[in-house]
Amino acid sequence: MSVVVYAPASIGNVSVGFDVLGAAVSPVDGSLLGDRVKVAAGDQPFSLACVGNFVAKLPQVAEENIVYRCWQVYGRELDKKGLQLKPVAMTLEKNMPIGSGLGSSACSVVAALDALNRYHDMPLDETELLALMGEMEAEISGSLHYDNVAPCYLGGLQFMVEELGIISQSVPCFDDWYWVMAYPGIKVPTAEARAILPSQYRRQDIIAHGRYLGGFIHACHSQQPELAATMIKDVVAEPYRERLLPGFAEARQYALEAGALASGISGSGPTMFSVCNDIEVAKRIARWLEEHYVQNEDGFVHVCRLDEQGSKVTGSEL
């Protein structure tokens, strides 16, 4: 018996909710924009094979792959419950570019932990597993933030509650929104993009941030798409990170003039996202970004929808 789990790309922050808002996305053409992990019976406690388009960018040593750490911490949690790990042969299909702003490490973490939990007949509940996913993301990026792992695992648009034992809850979004995701092909490590942010903010920025985030969540719940899109503004990270993204200002300007409802940096960049409510506008913006924002052969542009499901089993073989 083996299991393969797919975990989709995600937009950390969605501009307006630094570290507390995230969205899972999948391309409308049905292609997989995410990692897959297979767990099968092993003849030793642990082994890891890596395949996929971005396998060459992974650490060469298996023990430095976050999937190995996932296996270790999963075993630790089973131990607390008086349970034991089965010997596993894991395979990571690394489809997501690293340091892309698409939650690449979250894809590997979520696919690995979800697959391990399914393989062991689900001894950890959703919250326990999500807490472990956050722990793994924190090891990689240097600080605990759930805005990639929560949507990647649970799907849709997620708000990080982090109170009363709840980590994340779903926020209703808009069925007719398309998300144009443009990855230029260069790397921006999350830890570095966090290090350049100020440690303190001005009162006027805090007030603006509260108004935008509160307004966005309110507009989502009251289903006011125009208001929601207007509230997608980032005063916390974008003003400081923009300089790490060559061509971002021009690309955003083009997208807005072409009819996008909003644009911003996906996670810590360099991927840019644009929200559209018309597929033809989304395709036009995608074509322009392919020509002008993508910088090398690693880059790509996808027109996406929210991925409401999050991680899912795709079968028993890769």
Ligand SMILES: Nc1ncnc2c1ncn2[C@@H]1O[C@H](COP(=O)(O)OP(=O)(O)O)[C@@H](O)[C@H]1O
């Ligand atoms: N399976 C994995 N997937 C992605 N990154 C990994 C993995 N295993 C280890 N890493 C390391 O974790 C770091 C992830 O960098 P980060 O900038 O956080 O990427 P992203 O923002 O795309 O998740 C890199 O140093 C990378 O080498």
Ligand SMILES: N[C@@H](CCOP(=O)(O)O)C(=O)O
């Ligand atoms: N909230 C985080 C999100 C990082 O996302 P990633 O996809 O770049 O890892 C941040 O903005 O630092």
